[in-house]
Amino acid sequence: MGMTLTEKILANHSGRDRVSPGDNVWVDVDVLMTHDVCGPPAIGIFKHQFGEDARVWDKEKLVIIPDHYIFTTDKYANRNVDILRAFAADQDLPYFYDVGTDSYKGVCHVALPEEGFTRPGEVLFGTDSHTCTAGAFGQFATGIGNTDAAFIMGTGKLWVKVPETMRFVFEGKKLPPYLMAKDIILQIIGDIGTDGATYRAMEFAGPGIKAFTMEDRMTLTNMAIEAGGKNGVVEPDEITEEYVRSRTNHPYTKVYSDPDAKYYSEHYYNIEEMVPMVAKPHSPDNKATVEEVEGTWLNRAYIGSCTGGKLSDFKAAAEILHGNKVKLDTYIVPATTEIARGLETETHFGIPLIEIFREAGCSIGNASCAACLGGPADTFGRLNSDEVCISSTNRNYPGRMGSKQAQVYLASPYSVAASAVTGVITDPRVFIQETVI
Amino acid sequence: MTQAKKPIKGKAFVLGKNIDTDQIIPAAHLVYSLEDPEERKFYGKYALSGVPAAESGLPKGNIPLTREGMTESEFAIIVASDNFGCGSSREHAPAALEIAGIKAIISPSYARIFYRNSVDGGFLIPFESVEDLSSRINTGDELEIDQENHLLKNLSQNTEYPIKPLGSVADIVHAGGIFEYARQNGMVPKRKPVTE
Numbered sequence: 001m002g003m004t005l006t007e008k009i010l011a012n013h014s015g016r017d018r019v020s021p022g023d024n025v026w027v028d029v030d031v032l033m034t035h036d037v038c039g040p041p042a043i044g045i046f047k048h049q050f051g052e053d054a055r056v057w058d059k060e061k062l063v064i065i066p067d068h069y070i071f072t073t074d075k076y077a078n079r080n081v082d083i084l085r086a087f088a089a090d091q092d093l094p095y096f097y098d099v100g101t102d103s104y105k106g107v108c109h110v111a112l113p114e115e116g117f118t119r120p121g122e123v124l125f126g127t128d129s130h131t132c133t134a135g136a137f138g139q140f141a142t143g144i145g146n147t148d149a150a151f152i153m154g155t156g157k158l159w160v161k162v163p164e165t166m167r168f169v170f171e172g173k174k175l176p177p178y179l180m181a182k183d184i185i186l187q188i189i190g191d192i193g194t195d196g197a198t199y200r201a202m203e204f205a206g207p208g209i210k211a212f213t214m215e216d217r218m219t220l221t222n223m224a225i226e227a228g229g230k231n232g233v234v235e236p237d238e239i240t241e242e243y244v245r246s247r248t249n250h251p252y253t254k255v256y257s258d259p260d261a262k263y264y265s266e267h268y269y270n271i272e273e274m275v276p277m278v279a280k281p282h283s284p285d286n287k288a289t290v291e292e293v294e295g296t297w298l299n300r301a302y303i304g305s306c307t308g309g310k311l312s313d314f315k316a317a318a319e320i321l322h323g324n325k326v327k328l329d330t331y332i333v334p335a336t337t338e339i340a341r342g343l344e345t346e347t348h349f350g351i352p353l354i355e356i357f358r359e360a361g362c363s364i365g366n367a368s369c370a371a372c373l374g375g376p377a378d379t380f381g382r383l384n385s386d387e388v389c390i391s392s393t394n395r396n397y398p399g400r401m402g403s404k405q406a407q408v409y410l411a412s413p414y415s416v417a418a419s420a421v422t423g424v425i426t427d428p429r430v431f432i433q434e435t436v437i
Numbered sequence: 438m439t440q441a442k443k444p445i446k447g448k449a450f451v452l453g454k455n456i457d458t459d460q461i462i463p464a465a466h467l468v469y470s471l472e473d474p475e476e477r478k479f480y481g482k483y484a485l486s487g488v489p490a491a492e493s494g495l496p497k498g499n500i501p502l503t504r505e506g507m508t509e510s511e512f513a514i515i516v517a518s519d520n521f522g523c524g525s526s527r528e529h530a531p532a533a534l535e536i537a538g539i540k541a542i543i544s545p546s547y548a549r550i551f552y553r554n555s556v557d558g559g560f561l562i563p564f565e566s567v568e569d570l571s572s573r574i575n576t577g578d579e580l581e582i583d584q585e586n587h588l589l590k591n592l593s594q595n596t597e598y599p600i601k602p603l604g605s606v607a608d609i610v611h612a613g614g615i616f617e618y619a620r621q622n623g624m625v626p627k628r629k630p631v632t633e
Binding site: 024037038040041044048049050051068069074076077079080126127128129131143144145146147148151154155157159161194195198199225228230283373374375376377395397398399400402404 | 460488531546614625
């Protein structure tokens with residue numbers, strides 16, 4: 001019997017020839033990532049457990065990326081960044097992307113690939129549930145808590161229960177021009193539910209996966225957690241290799257699923273036949289086609305986050321916002337500083353994306369998690385009352401983006417931009433004329 | 438730290454399904470220190486404050502876990518429907534519940550990171566019930582969890598329900614968390630005495 005990609009990586013990292021779902025194994029960790037919300041308590045536990053003078057197990061493998069509560073006057077939030085800064089200095093950490101410096105990055109899950117930490121065949125843990133994003137690169141990547149992170153800081157190891165794997169097979173050659181990876185993952189989560197992949201790996205595969213860019217794949221694996229998945233993963237190929245090699249010279253070994261690997265279940269989707277989707281309030285699995293909810297009243301639009309704040313997400317939004325004015329308060333938040341620079345250098349019909357957004361009347365924020373998870377009261381774009389928002393982010397549970405009176409519809413950047421222009425939920429096919437049959 | 442194998446007694450606090458970590462501890466409150474003895478009390482004050490009022494303390498609703506002006510709850514055992522703790526990886530979620538005074542949770546299913554954090558951090562014990570008990574137990578019922586016999590006893594209604602054995606995490610739960618477990622197994626050195 002063969003093994004899945006996820007099983008193979010866990011076997012390789014636990015010194016075993018093979019593992020099976022349900023096995024508890026101790027794995028060697030290649031990269032540990034933490035940020036300003038969970039880093040300080042993890043550091044506190046590390047010091048408490050290993051001693052004030054303890055050193056981290058391998059400073060080359062610990063990456064600290066403050067991104068959550070950055071542009072705020074909240075004294076506790078700023079104190080937390082100070083704790084990271086002191087720890088990074090004390091431990092002489094080479095990979096600390098400090099606030100207010102040229103090295104500041106923004107959202108960790110997009111910064112990790114940009115900085116070359118998402119490498120095929122490796123094991124990455126992060127103190128954030130969307131750490132599963134890195135599975136797009138053929139890495140085993142999952143979110144953990146502060147205690148587990150502290151344990152890794154001291155030992156370089158963590159126990160993992162080997163998950164069963166659900167396989168999502170994409171058929172078809174290319175994505176229709178109005179469709180984004182976000183629509184596909186919202187469809188999948190809607191089909192299997194927010195606990196449909198609990199304790200399992202979600203492997204995205206099939207001939208259609210070639211139609212997905214690295215950023216598209218990151219959108220798929222990013223939301224594996226919204227179905228309860230332990231990790232999301234895509235086999236590495238030439239698209240992966242091209243991206244990773246442009247970012248790092250670090251060696252890695254690609255790992256693939258065996259043809260006779262055993263899967264918990266297989267699910268087939270023809271990407272050429274799928275349609276724009278939303279998740280209605282208040283759950284990521286509360287699915288509807290955009291067509292079904294078209295005309296729904298809104299007063300806020302938001303494009304940003306690890307899920308929907310990548311350069312390709314803004315290029316998509318700019319296609320629709322070009323030459324139009326928004327009717328909603330529309331917030332644009334690039335995930336990272338590299339993407340923020342991209343908004344100035346990337347063009348659509350010769351116009352920089354940032355100019356298109358300004359002309360359309362959008363508010364543009366600094367690279368960070370911003371209002372995706374609400375945050376302190378002065379967070380850019382936060383829903384502070386009973387707003388009805390369409391958003392390219394990842395969660396819409398009560399209160400996720402701020403006030404629990406607010407309502408959030410999750411959608412692709414195309415659908416968010418189309419809705420921002422009309423003021424009500426709108427199918428992007430209205431704007432992407434050439435595709436209307 | 439959770440006590441190994443002893444019966445766990447206390448009042449029930451009942452919730453529905455998909456109680457995510459933003460409802461357990463809203464993100465705006467994640468800024469407080471978990472180490473500072475005074476600051477950490479905020480977590481007890483705000484635990485479950487993100488749950489919409491009508492769904493907080495079922496079946497009646499409109500019951501906060503922690504009363505206005507308090508930092509500890511009168512309730513000790515949460516009874517919830519499926520997928521408790523879904524959403525983010527914040528360990529502040531099980532920590533907040535522990536600080537509020539929650540000793541255990543009874544739910545048919547958990548999101549895996551919340552479950553793992555509860556166990557590895559030794560904050561509280563996440564028991565899996567065989568059936569969804571959230572519509573059979575009322576907020577305020579006196580409960581007793583019999584760990585030896587894998588039973589949840591409702592002393593107010595004189596009923597009892599089976600709960601599942603802890604399985605592969607039992608050793609970590611009974612050690613009191615991953616560090617204590619690792620020390621018992623020689624994976625982490627014994628803690629040095631703290632010198633002032």
